[in-house]
Amino acid sequence: MKARLTAIILYVQNVQLLRNFYVESFNLKVIEQDPIWVLLDAGGAQIGLHKIGDQYLGNIEAGHLFDNNTKIVFDIDTDIESARNQLISKNVQMREIKTFDNYPFWLCDGTDPEGNVFQLRSKK
Structure with missing residues (x-):
């Protein structure tokens, strides 16, 4: 398959x-x-x-952010620092920019308003 x-x-x-x-x-x-x-x-x-x-919503406290093990990755076509700063200016929680040895991308994680993690990925 x-x-x-x-x-x-x-x-x-x-x-x-x-x-x-x-x-x-x-x-x-x-x-x-x-x-x-x-x-x-x-x-x-x-x-x-x-x-x-609805049967589950009643058990969730107002303002609760979810903690899950899923990350959505977005390839971006702009400078990752500019993209990160733009999101921060909109009060989006963003982590630091990082990369790894011999890895061709810059990475930066953030969270949406409900706590779901996303990642920006930009070529070096």
Whole structure:
């Protein structure tokens, strides 16, 4: 079997908040949307934002940030320091820029408004 990644779905508290974050921060295009679902075109794959079911939302404290083991990586076509500074100016939590020996990319992690981790990746 050969598989190809086509989409990643994040279960979120506030679909509209995250829709706006990803559209405004990364210029992603909305493919489809309704009150509990948004599908974004992220280039090589799609990102789905699906509202967490009501039976689970009642157990989540207001302002809770999720801690998960998923990271969305965005290749960017601009200077990573400029991109990082632009996101920081919008109050996005961003970590330091890093790289590794013999690795052709600069990397910088950040978190969306619900605590999901994303990474900016830029060629050196």
